[in-house]
Amino acid sequence: MISIRTLLLAGAATLAAGALVPAIPATATEATPAMTPPSDAIAAVPLIEGIEGFRVEFGIDSIGDAGTVVDYTKAAAWADPLNRNKLLNRGDGIPDGAFVSCTTAVPCTANQLANVVAVKLYVLARNRESTVSHTDGRTYTLGATTLGPFNDHYKRHVFSTTVRLTNISGRRETP
Numbered sequence: 001m002i003s004i005r006t007l008l009l010a011g012a013a014t015l016a017a018g019a020l021v022p023a024i025p026a027t028a029t030e031a032t033p034a035m036t037p038p039s040d041a042i043a044a045v046p047l048i049e050g051i052e053g054f055r056v057e058f059g060i061d062s063i064g065d066a067g068t069v070v071d072y073t074k075a076a077a078w079a080d081p082l083n084r085n086k087l088l089n090r091g092d093g094i095p096d097g098a099f100v101s102c103t104t105a106v107p108c109t110a111n112q113l114a115n116v117v118a119v120k121l122y123v124l125a126r127n128r129e130s131t132v133s134h135t136d137g138r139t140y141t142l143g144a145t146t147l148g149p150f151n152d153h154y155k156r157h158v159f160s161t162t163v164r165l166t167n168i169s170g171r172r173e174t175p
């Protein structure tokens, strides 16, 4: 059985020879119960054509509704132990501060990843065919990253959305 293990961002230069359209490739590998990468992984193949940029940013719930720092390594601290209606060291399900991106150079910590309650997704899509009368001198902002100007004859558009991770953020809401 073939399964998609990872999505990688790649430009046209990293695609198979002869590919003319940029795409998000999928690295297809044989599925294993332990989900460990096999040594005979199959080469990446285009998954979605026309995608030149893909970025994921995480919204981290680091401040609770009491205005104090989230800390799940400690026991729950109630503002009023008798009423138990407000926790001091638990999140409220709402991301705080700027969304962050995990990179090899600046990886996210385990504490950050445990408190991710929302995800922003950015996609830079490029037309499959060029338009002779159009020169693309614009820049495209994908969160904290800017791409372009490409100065070619392809039309592009950035799509973005924010997804709330309900299973995590919903549990943290204060009724």
Ligand SMILES: [Ca+2]
Residues within 6 Å of the ligand: 060, 061, 062, 063, 064, 065, 091, 092, 093, 094, 095, 096
């Ligand atoms: Ca919060």
